[in-house]
Amino acid sequence: MAQLSVEDLVVTYGSVTAVKDVSFVVEDGEFVSLLGPSGCGKTTTLRCIAGLEASSGGTIRIDGEIVAADGRDVPPEKRDINMVFQSYAVWPHMTVYENVAYGLKTRHEPAAVIEAKVSEALRTVGLTGYSDRYGTELSGGQQQRVALARAIVTSPRLLLFDEPLSNLDAGLRDRMRFELVELQRRLGKTSLYVTHDQSEAMLMSDRIILMKDGKMVQSGTPRDLYDRPASRFAAEFIGNANILEGTVAGTAGGKHALVTLTDGVTIEGRFSWPAQSTVFGLVLVCIRAESIILVTSGSKAVNCFEAHVKSVNFLGAVVNCLLQIGGVALRADLPARNPPHVGQTIMVRIDPEAVTLISEH
Amino acid sequence: MTISATIPVTDNVPVGLVRRKRQRLALPVIVGLILAVLVLLPIVLMFLGAVRTGTFVDPRAHFSLRSVIAVYATMPYLKTLIVTIGASLAVSFLACFVGIALAWLISRTDIPAKAWMENAVIAPLYLSPFVGALAWLILGSPNAGLINVLAREVFGVTGYAINVMTATGVILVMALYNIPYAYMTVSAALKGMDPSMEEASYLNGAGVFSTALKVTLPVVRPSIISAFFFVFVLTCGTFSIPAALGGTQAMPFLAIDIYRATATYPVDYARAAAIGTLLFWISLIGVAFYRFASQVATRFVTVTARGFRTRFLKLRGWRIPAIGFILAYVTLAIILPYFALFYVAFTRFTSSNILTASYTLDNFRSVIASVAVRQSIGNTLLVGVISPTFCVLLGIVLAYSIRRLRIRGAGILDYIAMFPIAVPGIVFGTGIFWTYLMTPVYGTVWILVIAFVATYIPYAYRMIDTSIIQIDRSLEEASALCGASHFRTASQITFRLIRPSVLSAWILVFIFSIREISAAIILASPSNKVLSVMSWDYLEFGNVQNAAIIGILQTVILMAGILVSRFLLRVKLSQSG
Numbered sequence: 035m036a037q038l039s040v041e042d043l044v045v046t047y048g049s050v051t052a053v054k055d056v057s058f059v060v061e062d063g064e065f066v067s068l069l070g071p072s073g074c075g076k077t078t079t080l081r082c083i084a085g086l087e088a089s090s091g092g093t094i095r096i097d098g099e100i101v102a103a104d105g106r107d108v109p110p111e112k113r114d115i116n117m118v119f120q121s122y123a124v125w126p127h128m129t130v131y132e133n134v135a136y137g138l139k140t141r142h143e144p145a146a147v148i149e150a151k152v153s154e155a156l157r158t159v160g161l162t163g164y165s166d167r168y169g170t171e172l173s174g175g176q177q178q179r180v181a182l183a184r185a186i187v188t189s190p191r192l193l194l195f196d197e198p199l200s201n202l203d204a205g206l207r208d209r210m211r212f213e214l215v216e217l218q219r220r221l222g223k224t225s226l227y228v229t230h231d232q233s234e235a236m237l238m239s240d241r242i243i244l245m246k247d248g249k250m251v252q253s254g255t256p257r258d259l260y261d262r263p264a265s266r267f268a269a270e271f272i273g274n275a276n277i278l279e280g281t282v283a284g285t286a287g288g289k290h291a292l293v294t295l296t297d298g299v300t301i302e303g304r305f306s307w308p309a310q311s312t313v314f315g316l317v318l319v320c321i322r323a324e325s326i327i328l329v330t331s332g333s334k335a336v337n338c339f340e341a342h343v344k345s346v347n348f349l350g351a352v353v354n355c356l357l358q359i360g361g362v363a364l365r366a367d368l369p370a371r372n373p374p375h376v377g378q379t380i381m382v383r384i385d386p387e388a389v390t391l392i393s394e395h
Numbered sequence: 396m397t398i399s400a401t402i403p404v405t406d407n408v409p410v411g412l413v414r415r416k417r418q419r420l421a422l423p424v425i426v427g428l429i430l431a432v433l434v435l436l437p438i439v440l441m442f443l444g445a446v447r448t449g450t451f452v453d454p455r456a457h458f459s460l461r462s463v464i465a466v467y468a469t470m471p472y473l474k475t476l477i478v479t480i481g482a483s484l485a486v487s488f489l490a491c492f493v494g495i496a497l498a499w500l501i502s503r504t505d506i507p508a509k510a511w512m513e514n515a516v517i518a519p520l521y522l523s524p525f526v527g528a529l530a531w532l533i534l535g536s537p538n539a540g541l542i543n544v545l546a547r548e549v550f551g552v553t554g555y556a557i558n559v560m561t562a563t564g565v566i567l568v569m570a571l572y573n574i575p576y577a578y579m580t581v582s583a584a585l586k587g588m589d590p591s592m593e594e595a596s597y598l599n600g601a602g603v604f605s606t607a608l609k610v611t612l613p614v615v616r617p618s619i620i621s622a623f624f625f626v627f628v629l630t631c632g633t634f635s636i637p638a639a640l641g642g643t644q645a646m647p648f649l650a651i652d653i654y655r656a657t658a659t660y661p662v663d664y665a666r667a668a669a670i671g672t673l674l675f676w677i678s679l680i681g682v683a684f685y686r687f688a689s690q691v692a693t694r695f696v697t698v699t700a701r702g703f704r705t706r707f708l709k710l711r712g713w714r715i716p717a718i719g720f721i722l723a724y725v726t727l728a729i730i731l732p733y734f735a736l737f738y739v740a741f742t743r744f745t746s747s748n749i750l751t752a753s754y755t756l757d758n759f760r761s762v763i764a765s766v767a768v769r770q771s772i773g774n775t776l777l778v779g780v781i782s783p784t785f786c787v788l789l790g791i792v793l794a795y796s797i798r799r800l801r802i803r804g805a806g807i808l809d810y811i812a813m814f815p816i817a818v819p820g821i822v823f824g825t826g827i828f829w830t831y832l833m834t835p836v837y838g839t840v841w842i843l844v845i846a847f848v849a850t851y852i853p854y855a856y857r858m859i860d861t862s863i864i865q866i867d868r869s870l871e872e873a874s875a876l877c878g879a880s881h882f883r884t885a886s887q888i889t890f891r892l893i894r895p896s897v898l899s900a901w902i903l904v905f906i907f908s909i910r911e912i913s914a915a916i917i918l919a920s921p922s923n924k925v926l927s928v929m930s931w932d933y934l935e936f937g938n939v940q941n942a943a944i945i946g947i948l949q950t951v952i953l954m955a956g957i958l959v960s961r962f963l964l965r966v967k968l969s970q971s972g
Binding site for chain 1: 892
């Protein structure tokens with residue numbers, strides 16, 4: 035177990051820069067996710083930390099020891115870390131036992147120790163009794179468990195995960211998320227997890243690092259990213275948000291401000307970052323679909339609006355409605371019990387705390 | 396918000412940091428030199444030999460364009476050239492026609508026992524075309540041919556019913572043994588084709604035949620063209636079949652002219668080299684077309700192999716004719732020829748009537764007892780084991796260096812390794828002859844090993860290379876992350892994963908080496924005769940019976956190799972098989 039620190043990491047391929055000045059620290063025992071759309075450089079960053087990819091600049095330290103600096107690298111086999119791959123990478127010519135024992139045999143550990151550690155690892159991932167099967171005889175979920183057992187059995191200083199659940203089907207993926215998180219908490223391994231699935235990152239991580247175009251966009255706890263997106267990208271990538279443009283019309287005390295949207299609708303909101311609360315002029319207004327609440331008509335509280343229901347789509351737990359408030363169109367998730375009808379005029383309220391103002395200038 | 400924590404940077408770089416992508420020169424130079432000597436030198440020296448009046452060590456020999464002018468610009472050779480090209484085109488056309496039909500029947504219709512049918516169609520590939528030609532000589536020579544004898548005795552035909560010792564006969568027999576190549580190429584394309592293309596055609600109202608003609612064939616057309624030129628190049632350099640079916644009397648062929656120039660009086664090595672260069676150019680042009688077509692073919696195949704079950708066309712009333720068609724092919728290519736070989740091998744010469752022939756093992760025993768035959772069995776096994784071994788080892792070194800070590804000049808190495816595809820065996824034989832004439836290996840089995848490794852390195856290299864490409868990199872990366880060194884990763888993961896392909900490549904080159912005749916016959920000497928050369932010698936002296944017995948021996952060795960690999964080592968011999 036150890037701390038991972040990445041400092042000013044740069045990766046270039048010819049004239050293309052895949053990763054630009056990425057810096058972060060993963061504390062001992064922490065579970066951090068690199069989240070972003072495909073091509074954002076998250077996997078490249080992970081592979082640099084693993085030593086599978088050469089860095090062009092910057093420093094990577096594991097447990098204080100430099101493993102990559104100024105384009106020089108410690109090869110992956112000497113880093114004492116391990117990784118779970120997207121494709122599982124379970125060796126098809128070896129049994130489950132041989133797969134898991136591989137790293138221990140490489141370290142020339144005594145046979146009895148190997149035996150004990152492998153069965154312990156297989157028990158941990160719930161594959162006791164599968165030792166003699168071959169990789170190709172297992173389901174995707176079982177192969178993923180083999181890969182996991184193989185990664186933890188060597189007691190690595192750092193565990194890396196490269197979108198390990200993206201090849202599993204939806205139901206299994208949900209189950210594996212909880213299992214993985216539970217396992218990580220139990221083992222207390224410093225972990226770095228790459229994913230493009232925001233709900234996966236939200237559910238599993240202590241902290242999320244959001245990336246775009248090779249750069250870090252925002253970093254914080256899942257709650258932070260959800261409540262206080264720092265940019266349009268962050269607001270759109272995490273959660274289901276309506277992003278509107280508006281102009282700051284005045285302050286409403288503290289971090290709160292009044293914003294005029296197009297067509298004169300005025301709404302009270304809150305700046306995510308106190309430093310921005312002095313901003314005037316154009317801002318982005320982020321309203322999450324689930325923070326629009328149905329209230330009784332005639333309500334006069336702050337941020338209550340009359341809304342015209344344009345469409346209603348049943349999603350199970352909620353109905354996703356397209357609402358028209360003045361000239362503004364909003365998507366709202368309302369309770370599926372007693373849903374509004376198309377054409378109906380309803381009264382909705384949006385808590386000012388849930389109206390995030392983002393200044394991108 | 397702060398996303399980076401500052402950590403003091405130490406200036407001294409710790410031990411263990413290695414600069415990456417350090418290019419080493421030793422490996423590409425060594426591998427390149429081996430390849431160049433093996434593959435390029437013989438061709439270069441053949442071109443030099445073509446403009447000499449004698450061998451390189453002959454003090455009186457000087458440079459002269461005599462042979463080149465004779466071969467490139469005078470009459471008998473020009474005629475042979477045209478006949479060679481014309482016959483090869485005819486063979487390619489016939490082989491592709493039948494190959495397409497077989498491929499379509501097996502991959503698109505509900506013909507029963509598909510796996511068996513396919514194996515039966517591919518089977519002639521594993522047999523020696525020379526032995527096949529020999530068998531057809533026994534079956535269809537105008538006077539003593541078994542079919543003609545039978546026709547006279549049973550049906551009272553006067554003269555002969557068929558005659559394979561004609562240009563038509565040679566072309567038909569060559570086509571017969573090239574059909575599997577056309578079949579395999581076209582069948583792979585048909586299997587890789589997205590079935591929804593044809594389904595869309597059916598839904599748009601097109602019937603079976605208009606779908607086949609307007610959708611299926613155009614989509615696989617590049618594969619058909621590449622199959623056509625593949626067969627063309629193979630046929631141009633063929634020595635075995637035209638030679639066995641009567642040599643120049645039936646049809647002049649460039650490969651036979653090369654052989655005659657080295658084997659009959661007056662021996663003229665320069666002329667052999669000059670004809671070799673001519674054949675080389677034809678092959679090169681054919682290969683250029685082939686490569687172009689293959690590239691188009693890979694662009695055309697929009698494989699979305701999502702495991703859809705192809706809807707098979709119901710043959711209904713056409714079922715019996717379709718099965719009959721495939722059985723007829725198998726009968727003509729395998730059953731009838733081997734029946735003829737066994738008949739001749741195990742009957743007494745004195746028996747006059749096919750129906751009342753008496754069978755004996757005496758002929759077989761006397762051939763087996765011959766010292767020369769025993770020696771040639773030994774030679775065949777030796778060459779058959781050593782050549783594929785060297786071929787596969789070189790293929791592994793090449794493919795691993797190019798794909799995994801990413802050595803410099805990888806593109807050039809790849810090109811040189813694939814170059815022998817363009818060189819017919821008999822041309823290589825001529826080049827090897829000029830290269831090693833005055834070295835100790837000349838006249839030993841080792842010169843055959845050199846010739847076979849050079850000729851077959853493209854097949855071994857490509858098979859191994861393809862399997863290395865197909866290994867998911869993360870399988871090797873996972874090994875490195877488990878702490879394994881480069882060497883351990885290579886030996887425990889990479890080589891273990893390509894082992895099935897290495898075995899397949901070994902068996903393929905084994906088959907090629909056992910049945911090879913054209914290079915072997917150019918390089919033959921009394922001490923290095925292999926079975927195919929032995930069989931040819933018997934045939935030249937008119938001893939068809941002994942030639943047939945040797946042919947059977949050769950087949951037994953081939954079958955043993957294939958059966959061992961298939962059932963003991965579980966080797967897949969073709970993608971489709």
